Amino acid sequence: xxxxxxxxxxxxxxxxxxxxxxxxxxxxxxxxxxxxxxxxxxxxxxxxxxxxxxxxxxxxxxxxxxxxxxxxxxxxxxxxxxxxxxxxxxxxxxxxxxxxxxxxxxxxxxxxxxxxxxxxxxxxxxxxxxxxxxxxxxxxxxxxxxxxxxxxxxxxxxxxxxxxxxxxxxxxxxxxxxxxxxxxxxxxxxxxxxxxxxxxxxxxxxxxxxxxxxxxxxxxxxxxxxxxxxxxxxxxxxxxxxxxxxxxxxxxxxxxxxxxxxxxxxxxxxxxxxxxxxxxxxxxxxxxxxxxxxxxxxxxxxx
Amino acid sequence: xxxxxxxxxxxxxxxxxxxxxxxxxxxxxxxxxxxxxxxxxxxxxxxxxxxxxxxxxxxxxxxxxxxxxxxxxxxxxxxxxxxxxxxxxxxxxxxxxxxxxxxxxxxxxxxxxxxxxxxxxxxxxxxxxxxxxxxxxxxxxxxxxxxxxxxxxxxxxxxxxxxxxxxxxxxxxxxxxxxxxxxxxxxxxxxxxxxxxxxxxxxxxxxxxxxxxxxxxxxxxxxxxxxxxxxxxxxxxxxxxxxxxxxxxxxxxxxxxxxxxxxxxx
Numbered sequence: 079x080x081x082x083x084x085x086x087x088x089x090x091x092x093x094x095x096x097x098x099x100x101x102x103x104x105x106x107x108x109x110x111x112x113x114x115x116x117x118x119x120x121x122x123x124x125x126x127x128x129x130x131x132x133x134x135x136x137x138x139x140x141x142x143x144x145x146x147x148x149x150x151x152x153x154x155x156x157x158x159x160x161x162x163x164x165x166x167x168x169x170x171x172x173x174x175x176x177x178x179x180x181x182x183x184x185x186x187x188x189x190x191x192x193x194x195x196x197x198x199x200x201x202x203x204x205x206x207x208x209x210x211x212x213x214x215x216x217x218x219x220x221x222x223x224x225x226x227x228x229x230x231x232x233x234x235x236x237x238x239x240x241x242x243x244x245x246x247x248x249x250x251x252x253x254x255x256x257x258x259x260x261x262x263x264x265x266x267x268x269x270x271x272x273x274x275x276x277x278x279x280x281x282x283x284x285x286x287x288x289x290x291x292x293x294x295x296x297x298x299x300x301x302x303x304x305x306x307x308x309x310x311x312x313x314x315x316x317x318x319x320x321x322x323x324x325x326x327x328x329x330x331x332x333x334x335x336x337x338x339x340x341x342x343x344x345x346x347x348x349x350x351x352x353x354x355x356x357x358x359x360x361x362x363x364x365x366x367x368x369x370x371x372x373x374x375x376x377x378x379x380x381x
Numbered sequence: 382x383x384x385x386x387x388x389x390x391x392x393x394x395x396x397x398x399x400x401x402x403x404x405x406x407x408x409x410x411x412x413x414x415x416x417x418x419x420x421x422x423x424x425x426x427x428x429x430x431x432x433x434x435x436x437x438x439x440x441x442x443x444x445x446x447x448x449x450x451x452x453x454x455x456x457x458x459x460x461x462x463x464x465x466x467x468x469x470x471x472x473x474x475x476x477x478x479x480x481x482x483x484x485x486x487x488x489x490x491x492x493x494x495x496x497x498x499x500x501x502x503x504x505x506x507x508x509x510x511x512x513x514x515x516x517x518x519x520x521x522x523x524x525x526x527x528x529x530x531x532x533x534x535x536x537x538x539x540x541x542x543x544x545x546x547x548x549x550x551x552x553x554x555x556x557x558x559x560x561x562x563x564x565x566x567x568x569x570x571x572x573x574x575x576x577x578x579x580x581x582x583x584x585x586x587x588x589x590x591x592x593x594x595x596x597x598x599x600x601x602x603x604x605x606x607x608x609x610x611x612x613x614x615x616x617x618x619x620x621x622x623x624x625x626x627x628x629x630x631x632x633x634x635x636x637x638x639x640x641x642x643x644x645x646x647x
Binding site: 088090091092093105107114116117118119132133134135136138163164165166202229286 | 421439440454498500502534536537538573574612615616620
């Protein structure tokens with residue numbers, strides 16, 4: 079009858095955690111009545127249950143989890159969805175659409191669409207199945223997806239959502255946090271988006287430390303204050319964009335001229351490879367047309 | 382590099398080895414965890430002049446599919462030596478020796494892992510020898526087990542490994558390159574320190590029964606020491622966060638943090 083760790087101590091695999099009438103839980107294993115850690119993580123004792131909160135790891139689906147998935151394939155009545163981790167999920171049309179629905183379900187959701195869904199079933203035999211019947215389970219449009227370590231998600235949500243609510247309040251952004259380590263963020267303000275990413279990255283880095291909510295709160299309060307004090311700075315940012323077009327100094331504008339200069343040599347390469355096709359056309363037409371014509375071809379060549 | 386010459390003696394009259402170590406002394410060992418950004422888990426080891434990096438990817442979807450195991454994850458270890466890791470350029474194609482060592486390392490690590498938690502998936506362990514100076518397979522096991530722990534793969538225990546050998550009739554721990562080449566034998570071994578189970582034991586050269594038993598005992602002692610180094614290396618990653626040096630916050634994890642905000646994912 080003994081516990082061999084301090085509260086929230088960093089433990090390593092194989093470390094003896096407790097002995098006697100304790101119950102092994104996630105991240106531990108039991109051998110001869112002794113409980114050892116099976117992960118690197120923070121050890122915790124709740125009642126008489128010993129568990130280890132992982133500091134890293136891939137996403138393993140759990141029934142009832144909210145996840146953010148990306149549709150990879152439309153296969154008959156199913157969508158194959160990437161939810162990160164080793165197991166690909168499938169979503170049946172019956173669990174997503176209201177009947178009657180069209181035979182071609184790609185009308186509703188197609189490859190590349192980002193969705194929020196719930197894991198409705200998962201066991202060792204059959205891969206995870208998703209469902210989108212529920213509040214807030216929908217196609218996510220017009221935002222970005224940030225990937226963080228799935229092990230850090232509980233910390234990003236915080237106790238009863240304290241952390242994520244605090245971030246949303248500060249920045250007034252739309253966000254959905256999936257248990258699979260994906261965070262969907264939607265805001266029209268680039269600065270706020272940057273701040274949100276900074277905050278999430280900070281939580282990810284420092285997830286194992288204490289008083290994190292306070293530190294994030296302070297950081298966001300300061301940064302938001304800075305933003306609002308330089309509120310007219312939105313105009314300069316517009317100016318920068320207009321300057322871009324004139325002077326190719328900024329990073330964004332550099333990408334524009336490059337295809338122009340590259341397009342010409344590549345046209346030649348294409349000609350050499352396929353001399354029969356459109357041999358006269360590049361010569362006859364103007365440069366601009368060559369560019370627009372050859373862009374798809376260029377992609378094909380690359381593949 | 383100048384052509385190597387066999388040293389006149391491997392054990393000096395004073396009983397010390399070519400590099401001045403005592404017979405039961407390990408080379409200086411430096412373990413680092415989290416050296417690769419892209420990998421799920423990674424570790425590097427410097428043991429004397431040997432330098433090895435191990436990266437772990439997964440558990441992830443297994444390709445090709447026919448290798449799938451329905452009751453557990455597949456452990457795929459690839460041990461490779463860099464072309465510049467040895468004095469004569471190593472040809473980059475995977476050699477027979479590398480394939481064998483890959484398998485041997487996989488077998489040494491497997492008993493420590495709870496692979497049955499991830500059926501049908503794969504755990505990839507990639508090991509690259511940057512510089513070889515003897516004892517690479519044992520050093521590789523040390524680094525790989527740290528990388529696996531860093532990746533959050535559930536495991537029974539870390540796996541320390543060390544080679545014990547014989548030169549000039551004396552048993553030596555942690556052979557260097559010259560002792561390996563010109564000595565009389567080599568016994569690489571890996572153990573699970575908690576139970577004392579041996580997961581790797583190979584032998585090359587001649588040993589009497591007594592010598593082998595003594596060599597194994599020396600190896601187990603060294604492995605226990607190495608295990609302590611491994612645990613330290615792992616804990617160091619989180620106890621002292623090196624990335625954010627400017628932000629000196631209180632992260633003394635042994636302090637009572639109160640009920641304020643513990644991860645809630647019940």
